[in-house]
Amino acid sequence: MAKKPAPVPLLQLDNQLCFAVYSTGHAFNRVYKPLLDRLKLTYPQYLAMLVLWEQDNVPVKDIGERLFLDSGTLTPLLKRLEAAGLIKRTRSVEDERQMLIALTAQGQALRERAKAVPQGILAASACTVGEMAAMKNDLVALRDRLNAALGD
Amino acid sequence: MAKKPAPVPLLQLDNQLCFAVYSTGHAFNRVYKPLLDRLKLTYPQYLAMLVLWEQDNVPVKDIGERLFLDSGTLTPLLKRLEAAGLIKRTRSVEDERQMLIALTAQGQALRERAKAVPQGILAASACTVGEMAAMKNDLVALRDRLNAALGD
DNA sequence: CCGATTATAATTGCGCACAATTAGATTGCG
DNA sequence: CGCAATCTAATTGTGCGCAATTATAATCGG
Numbered sequence: 001m002a003k004k005p006a007p008v009p010l011l012q013l014d015n016q017l018c019f020a021v022y023s024t025g026h027a028f029n030r031v032y033k034p035l036l037d038r039l040k041l042t043y044p045q046y047l048a049m050l051v052l053w054e055q056d057n058v059p060v061k062d063i064g065e066r067l068f069l070d071s072g073t074l075t076p077l078l079k080r081l082e083a084a085g086l087i088k089r090t091r092s093v094e095d096e097r098q099m100l101i102a103l104t105a106q107g108q109a110l111r112e113r114a115k116a117v118p119q120g121i122l123a124a125s126a127c128t129v130g131e132m133a134a135m136k137n138d139l140v141a142l143r144d145r146l147n148a149a150l151g152d
Numbered sequence: 153m154a155k156k157p158a159p160v161p162l163l164q165l166d167n168q169l170c171f172a173v174y175s176t177g178h179a180f181n182r183v184y185k186p187l188l189d190r191l192k193l194t195y196p197q198y199l200a201m202l203v204l205w206e207q208d209n210v211p212v213k214d215i216g217e218r219l220f221l222d223s224g225t226l227t228p229l230l231k232r233l234e235a236a237g238l239i240k241r242t243r244s245v246e247d248e249r250q251m252l253i254a255l256t257a258q259g260q261a262l263r264e265r266a267k268a269v270p271q272g273i274l275a276a277s278a279c280t281v282g283e284m285a286a287m288k289n290d291l292v293a294l295r296d297r298l299n300a301a302l303g304d
Numbered sequence: 305c306c307g308a309t310t311a312t313a314a315t316t317g318c319g320c321a322c323a324a325t326t327a328g329a330t331t332g333c334g
Numbered sequence: 335c336g337c338a339a340t341c342t343a344a345t346t347g348t349g350c351g352c353a354a355t356t357a358t359a360a361t362c363g364g
Contacts, residue, residue, distance in 0.1 A: 010270035011263070013202045013218065017284045018180045018273060020291035022199075023220050025177045026321080027298035028170045033322090044350060047174075050165045061312065066165065068175050071313050073351050080349080097312040097359045111163070118162035121170065124301035125294060132169045135290055139172035142277060142287070146179035149276035178351080185352090196320060213342065223343050225321050232319085249329045249342040 021139075031124045035117050039110060045081055046114070048074070052087065052103050053111045059098040068147075086110060173291075183276045187269050191262060197233055198266070200226070204239065204255050205263050211250040220299075238262060 013019055032043050041049065044067075051066050052058070060074055067074075078101060081087045086107035092098040125132065165171055184195050193201065196219075203218050204210070212226055219226075230253060233239045238259035244250040277284065 007206075008263075008267055010274075011202060011205060011267060013199065013206065015285075015288070016202075016270070017277070017279075017288045017291075018177075018184070019199065019202075020288045020295065021173060021177045021180060022195075024291045024295040024298070025170075025173045026220055027295045027302075028173060029321085030302055031298050032170070042349065043174075047165065047171065050163060050168075050171075053163060054159075054165065059312080068178055069350090070352070072315080072353080075314055077350075095312085095360070099313060111160075115160055115163060118168070122162075124298055125169070126297045126301070127169075127294065133167075135287075135294070136167070136169045136172045138287055138290075139169075139176045142279065143172065143176040143179045145278045146176070146183050146276055149278070150179075150182055181351085194319065211342080221320090222322065224323080224345080227344055229320075247330075247342085251343060 028121075031121060032117075035120045039113060039117075040084065044069075044073070044077060046117070048077060048081065049086065049107070049110065049114070052101065052107065053114075057100055057102040059092065059100055061098070063101065081107075180273075183273060184269075187272045191265060191269075192236065196221075196225070196229060198269070200229060200233065201238065201259070201262065201266070204253065204259065205266075209252055209254040211244065211252055213250070215253065233259075 009015055029043055032046070036043060036046055039046070047067055048063055051063050055062075060071055060078065063078075064070055064074055078087065078089060082089050085104055088102045088104055090100050090102070092100050122129070122132070127135075161167055181195055184198070188195060188198055191198070199219050200215055203215050207214075212223055212230065215230075216222055216226055230239065230241060234241050237256060240254045240256055242252050242254070244252050274281070274284070279287075
């Protein structure tokens with residue numbers, strides 16, 4: 001008779017923190033989608049806009065460090081935002097290697113409409129602001145430890 | 153003089169739980185990469201194998217429900233696992249709509265080598281098992297609330 | 305000042321992720 | 335039975351995400 005493999009708790013899907021993170025990320029995406037469709041943004045594009053609404057006219061590198069993304073991801077994404085008229089891409093005069101990203105008037109104006117988005121997310125999460133902050137802090141601490149482990 | 157926009161706390165990147173989830177997911181991926189490269193698996197492929205190691209010979213739909221993925225993602229992923237010799241795809245005889253996914257001997261054997269993976273992740277996370285379980289439970293609860301909000 | 309090194313983006317190629325559509329099988333209702 | 339509604343996968347098209355490579359600019363050491 002065929003031997004059934006012994007269960008290995010650490011290998012079980014539902015025991016894995018990484019899968020909880022992975023699947024929660026997808027769930028967030030699905031909740032964001034209808035809210036962001038109204039702004040004609042994808043979620044990663046929305047993140048780039050969040051960065052620019054905090055600090056305008058920054059090199060691609062800075063956006064990448066903030067979002068943990070590289071130019072392979074950001075270059076086409078930013079080109080799409082430029083095609084949509086939300087940002088302007090110009091080479092820095094002081095350092096011609098840098099591509100500076102600046103909001104257009106349209107890009108700045110979108111910020112007003114974006115203010116409604118976090119409310120919708122908060123509602124769908126059905127969390128208190130305190131609970132969300134606690135989870136966020138735990139996750140950021142974990143993320144930083146994971147990123148630190150990469151350096152070794 | 154140009155008016156600086158008033159900061160909107162809920163719009164700030166570092167206040168957002170979703171970004172913590174998103175960026176932690178990427179950090180996990182980067183930690184998994186070298187471990188999974190040895191098994192010649194990507195992370196989503198590893199998840200599919202975890203499902204199959206728990207229950208063999210299941211339809212694509214069941215894998216999709218378990219991983220929250222649809223056939224648009226799974227069909228090409230499973231074809232690659234088949235090309236790698238880890239699984240076999242066959243149409244169900246009882247219901248010809250279903251494509252049944254079964255492990256090959258090679259796919260079953262890979263489970264032994266995969267046992268080392270969670271250890272590496274645990275080390276990189278620098279968490280106790282208890283902390284990981286607590287975060288996992290919080291995230292799963294959040295995920296379920298987000299998914300429930302989609303139904304409305 | 306020149307050549308090597310380093311830094312910044314862009315490009316290419318591959319693998320997800322998902323919406324929308326299509327194809328074929330099954331079920332259910334009159 | 336007959337046909338509509340439903341179900342399961344596959345397909346197509348778009349947009350990430352990242353490794354690897356390339357191109358160009360800046361910097362550094364002799």
